[in-house]
Amino acid sequence: MSRKNRRKERPPQEPPAAKDRLPKASPPVFLRLVPDDWGLKLLVFTAGGVLMGLEIAGSRVLAPHFGNSVFVWGSLISVFLIALSVGYYVGGRLADRHPSRGLLNAICLAVALAIVALALFGSALCGEMAAWGLGERTGPLVASMVLFLPPSVGMGMVSPFAIRLAASSVSSVGKTSGMLYALSTAGSIAGTLLTTFVLIPMVGLSAVLKGLGLTLLVVSVVTFPFRRGRQTPVEAAALGITTIVCVILPGSPPAALGDGEISVVDVDTPYHHISVVDRDGFRELRFDRYVESTILLEPPYPSPESYTDYFHLAFLANSKLRRVVFIGAGGGVGPRAFHMHDPTMEIDVVDIDPKVIELAYSHFFLERTPQIRTFAEDGRRFLRKAQGHYDAVILDAFTIGGRIPFHLVTQEFLEICRDRMTEDGVFVMNLNSALEGPLAGIFRSMYRTASTVFPQTYVFAKDHRRWGRGRSMNVILVATKRPGYIPPEQWVRRAASHHSDSYVGRPRMETMVRDLVSDLPDPAGAHGFTDDYAPIETMPFSENGP
Numbered sequence: 001m002s003r004k005n006r007r008k009e010r011p012p013q014e015p016p017a018a019k020d021r022l023p024k025a026s027p028p029v030f031l032r033l034v035p036d037d038w039g040l041k042l043l044v045f046t047a048g049g050v051l052m053g054l055e056i057a058g059s060r061v062l063a064p065h066f067g068n069s070v071f072v073w074g075s076l077i078s079v080f081l082i083a084l085s086v087g088y089y090v091g092g093r094l095a096d097r098h099p100s101r102g103l104l105n106a107i108c109l110a111v112a113l114a115i116v117a118l119a120l121f122g123s124a125l126c127g128e129m130a131a132w133g134l135g136e137r138t139g140p141l142v143a144s145m146v147l148f149l150p151p152s153v154g155m156g157m158v159s160p161f162a163i164r165l166a167a168s169s170v171s172s173v174g175k176t177s178g179m180l181y182a183l184s185t186a187g188s189i190a191g192t193l194l195t196t197f198v199l200i201p202m203v204g205l206s207a208v209l210k211g212l213g214l215t216l217l218v219v220s221v222v223t224f225p226f227r228r229g230r231q232t233p234v235e236a237a238a239l240g241i242t243t244i245v246c247v248i249l250p251g252s253p254p255a256a257l258g259d260g261e262i263s264v265v266d267v268d269t270p271y272h273h274i275s276v277v278d279r280d281g282f283r284e285l286r287f288d289r290y291v292e293s294t295i296l297l298e299p300p301y302p303s304p305e306s307y308t309d310y311f312h313l314a315f316l317a318n319s320k321l322r323r324v325v326f327i328g329a330g331g332g333v334g335p336r337a338f339h340m341h342d343p344t345m346e347i348d349v350v351d352i353d354p355k356v357i358e359l360a361y362s363h364f365f366l367e368r369t370p371q372i373r374t375f376a377e378d379g380r381r382f383l384r385k386a387q388g389h390y391d392a393v394i395l396d397a398f399t400i401g402g403r404i405p406f407h408l409v410t411q412e413f414l415e416i417c418r419d420r421m422t423e424d425g426v427f428v429m430n431l432n433s434a435l436e437g438p439l440a441g442i443f444r445s446m447y448r449t450a451s452t453v454f455p456q457t458y459v460f461a462k463d464h465r466r467w468g469r470g471r472s473m474n475v476i477l478v479a480t481k482r483p484g485y486i487p488p489e490q491w492v493r494r495a496a497s498h499h500s501d502s503y504v505g506r507p508r509m510e511t512m513v514r515d516l517v518s519d520l521p522d523p524a525g526a527h528g529f530t531d532d533y534a535p536i537e538t539m540p541f542s543e544n545g546p
Contacts, residue, residue, distance in 0.1 A: 037166075039222070039223035040101075040162050040165060040166060040223070041180070041183055042219055042223060043104070043105070043108060043158065043162065043219055043220065043223050044158055044159060044162050044180050044183045044184050044187070045183045045184065045186060045187035045190075046187060046215060046216055046219040047108065047111075047155045047158040047159075047184065047187065047216065048155075048183070048184035048185060048186070048187030048188040048191065049187035049188060049190050049191030049194070049215075050111075050115070050155065050187075050191060050212045050213075050215060050216045051080070051152060051155045051156075051187075051188060051191065052187075052188040052189075052191040052192045052195070053191040053192070053194065053195040053199070053208070053212045054115060054148065054151065054152070054209075054212055055076055055077075055080050055148075056191075056192060056195040056196055056200070057195060057199075057200070057205060057208050057209055057212070058076050058144065058147070058148055059072055059073065059076060060200065060205045060208075060268070060273065061118065061122045061123065061126060061143075061147065061205065061209075062075075062076070062126060062139075062140050062143055062144070063272075063273070063288050064123065064126070064273060064288035064289050065123075065126040065127055065129070065130040065139065065143070065288075065289065066126070066130065066134075066136055066139040066140045066143065067136055067399075067403070069136055069403065069537045069538070070537045070538060071136050071137050071140050071141075071537075071538070072140045074140075075140035075141040075143075075144045076140070076144050076148070078141070078144075079141070079144040079145055079148055079149055079152070080148065080152050082149065083148070083149050083152030083153045083155075083156055084152065084156040085156070086153050086156065087152065087153045087154065087155065087156015087157040087158075087160075088156055088157075088159070088160050090153070090157055091156060091157030091158065091159070091160040091161045092160035092161075092164070094157065094161065095160060095161040095163075095164035095165070096164065099164050099165055101165060101225050102224070102225045103161075104157075104158065104161045104162065104165065105220045105223060105224045105225065107154050107157055107158070107161075108154070108155075108158065108216055108217075108219070108220040109217060109220045109221075109224075110154060111151045111154035111155055111216060112213045112214070112216040112217035112220060113213065113217070114150055114151040114154070114213075115151055115209055115210075115212050115213035115216065116209070116210055116213035116214070116217075118147060118148075118151075118209050118213075119205075119206045119209035119210045119213070120206075122147055122209070125143070125146065125147060126143050126147075129142060129143050129146070158184070159180055159181060159184050162180050163176055163177045163180055166180065195208065195212075196270075199211065200268065200270055201269065201270045203268070204267075204268045205268055205273070257277065258279070260279050260280060261277050261278070261279045262277065262278045262279070263275060263276075263277055264276040264277065264278055264283070264363065265359065265363065267355065269353050269354075269355045269356075270353070271352060271353045272287040272288060272353060272356075273287070273288045274286070274287060274353075274355055274356070274359065276359060276363050278297070281296065281297050281298070282294055282295065282296055282297060282304065283295050283297050283331075283363065283364070285330065285331045285356075285359065285363075285364065287399075292330050292331070292398065293305070293330040293331030293332075293333055293364065294331075295331055295333060295364055295365070300340065300502070300503050301333075301336070301364070301365045302333075302337075302503045303331075303333045306462070306508075307430060307462055307474035307476070308333045308334050308337070308396075309337075309504045309508055309512060310428075310430070310460055310462065310474070310476040310512055310515075311334045311337075311338070311394050311396070311428055311430075311476075312337070312338075312341070312500070312502075312504045312508075312509065312512075313428065313460060313476065313478050313509075313512060313513075314392045314394065314426045314428050314478065315341070315498065315500075316491060316494040316495060316498065316509070316513070317426045317458075317478055317480055317486065318391055318392065318424045318425070318426050318480075319494075320391070320424070321342075321345065321391040321392050321426075322345060322346065322391055323345070323346045323347075323348075323388070323389070323390050323391050324338060324345060324346070324347050324348070324390060324391060324392045324393075324394065325347075325348040325349075325350065325382075325383070325386070325390045325392075325393055325394070325420075326347070326348070326349045326350065326394045326396065327350050327379035327382075327383075327393070327394065327395045327396065327397050327408065328350070328351060328379065328395065328396040328397030328398065329349050329350070329351035329356050329357050329360050329374070330351075330356070330360070330396060331359070331360055331363075331364035331366075332349065332360030332361070332364050332365075332366035333364070334394060334396060335347050335349050335360075335366060335372060336364075336365065336366050336367065337502045337503065337504055338502070339367060339369070339371060339372060340500075340501055340502035340503070341500045341501060341502040341504070342501075343369075343371065344371065345371060346371055346373075347371060347372045347373070348373050348374075348375065348386075348390075349366075349372065349373070349374045349375070350374075350375045350377055350379045350382045351374075351375075351376060351379075351397075352376070352377065352378050352379070353376070354376035357374045357376055360374075361374075379395070379397055379408060380407055380408060380413055380416065383416050383417060383420050384416055386420055389420055389421060389422045389425070390420055390421055390422065390425060391421070391422050391424065391425055391426070392421075392425065392426045392427070392428065393417045393420065393421060393425070393426075393427050393428070394427075394428045394429075395408060395417075395427070395428070395429040395430070396429075396430045403536065403537055403541075404431060404536060406529075406534040406535075406536050406537060407531070407534075409445075409446060409449065409529045409534055409536055410449065410529045410530050410531045410534050411449050411452055411453060411528055411529060411530050411531075412530065412531045413531075414427070414449060414450060414452075414453040414454070415453055417453075418453055418454065418481060421481050422481075423481060423482065424480075424481065424482060425480075425481045426478065426479070426480055426481075427450070427454060427477075427478070427479040427480075427481075428476065428477070428478050428479075429446070429450070429476065429477045429479075430474060430475075430476055431443065431446055431474075431475050431476075431477070432472055432473070432474065432475070432541050433446070433472060433473075433475050433541045434469060434470050434471055434472050434473065434541070435459075435461055435464060435469035435470075435473075435475065435517065436469040436470050437469070437470035438540065439470065439471075439472050439540055439541055440469075440470075441526075441539045441540065441541075442536060442539050442541050443459075443475050444521070444523075444525070444526035445526050445527055445528060445529050445536075445539075446477065446529065447459065447477065447520070447523050447526065448523040448524070448525075448526040448527065448528040449528040449529045449530075450477050450479050451523040452523075452528055453479070454479035454480060454481065455480065455481070455482065455483035456479065456480045456482075456483065456484070456485055456486070457477055457478070457479040458477070458478045458479070458480075458486070458491075458516065459475060459476075459477060459478075459516070459517040459520060460475070460476040460478065460512065460513075460515045460516055460517070461473055461474075461475050461476075461515055461517050462474040462475070462476070462515055463515070464515060464517065465514070465515070472541055488513075488516055488518055491513045491516055492510070492513055494513075495509040495510045495512070495513045496510060
């Protein structure tokens with residue numbers, strides 16, 4: 001028999017063994033608005049995107065009540081990973097028992113409504129939990145579990161459920177699962193980028209959350225397996241009403257106001273939820289619920305939070321300041337007072353958030369003049385590429401909750417500051433810390449760091465004589481590039497001869513130099529901050545800290 005005939009006489013291949021075939025999911029007796037194959041892929045992609053968008057937006061939900069520290073991000077990441085683990089397990093078991101496309105879409109619909117509910121009630125729930133006394137460590141974890149665990153578990157169920165519905169045999173499970181997990185990851189990448197770079201900068205937090213929920217809801221609707229028969233219009237009407245409700249739901253209210261407070265500005269930015277509030281003749285700039293700057297609404301608009309006056313100590317260390325840079329704009333209080341002192345002085349103001357700079361001009365009376373230049377940029381990046389040298393570098397940059405960004409406290413950053421200073425240059429820094437005791441860790445490490453970089457570092461602690469050294473306060477470090485030591489009596493004599501056209505005149509300067517701390521601990525006993533190790537976000541600095 002010829003080889004050709006032998007090939008023709010081969011029996012047909014056996015169908016896959018029963019053990020290799022997967023039980024079919026619910027039969028295709030449904031009417032779908034999107035073809036089944038593409039609909040399942042779209043649902044997987046959308047769930048991945050909404051999941052990561054929710055995680056990014058979650059930090060904005062927690063920050064007004066628990067800060068924006070590493071504890072917030074650690075809590076969010078942990079809770080979302082827990083949710084995915086639980087969702088993968090539960091979704092896989094449920095899909096084996098009830099491999100129904102309608103059930104998968106119903107789960108996504110429930111998740112969508114839960115996310116919309118976050119837009120309405122998330123902030124209030126966080127406020128209640130903060131009122132229970134939960135601090136910066138436990139508060140974010142508990143809040144993340146309550147708010148984000150349930151919807152995240154639901155989205156974690158999507159991928160294993162979709163794999164079960166899409167795979168037709170054991171031999172195709174690998175290919176199917178790889179394709180669907182790749183789609184889910186691609187959705188997560190898209191959700192992260194879209195939320196971070198587009199949604200949060202352009203719209204408020206409530207709109208972001210409702211947008212995420214509405215997106216998942218719409219995709220769940222258009223891929224929903226509507227049944228044929230008289231109930232189809234009812235189902236369509238119910239889903240349509242749900243969609244309309246999500247669209248017309250009101251946005252979350254602005255930041256809560258106290259008695260007699262008037263909201264002037266309330267806006268979200270990529271870095272903060274910013275509000276400007278007037279009360280009793282004062283104006284406050286708030287980052288979430290934390291007050292960052294306060295001024296009196298009468299010329300010359302001084303700040304009752306007089307720590308900004310201590311920036312003028314730079315004039316006692318170097319009376320010939322001609323070019324100054326402020327890292328951190330706040331309400332523009334410091335730059336405005338320096339300009340009053342000498343209108344010819346060149347002043348650069350750097351803040352990472354352009355909205356903060358805009359508000360300093362529009363609502364905090366920072367003068368628009370060629371002598372004051374503003375830059376919306378990270379302070380460290382700005383100094384690294386700055387042209388020329390400064391007679392003074394003043395650091396007053398804080399994130400939510402009174403913490404200095406870690407990259408602005410390290411030895412490497414202070415070396416950049418020193419290299420951008422003239423030979424008589426002065427470095428001034430404001431920080432919140434105690435001088436002694438369990439709340440003094442930030443001060444000890446920061447003093448050690450500054451002493452490593454600059455020949456002389458002086459410490460002025462606001463009101464420490466009245467309140468003691470164990471209480472958190474404004475501590476101002478004044479470091480000089482020249483090695484010559486300025487004794488306490490010399491500070492007093494310079495203050496007595498100081499004259500200024502600003503509201504920080506001789507009497508105020510004489511009061512501030514009395515806060516000089518001369519009996520300081522040996523800085524060698526503390527661990528300095530470096531780019532490799534700067535745990536300032538986890539160090540307690542107040543009685544209400546972690």
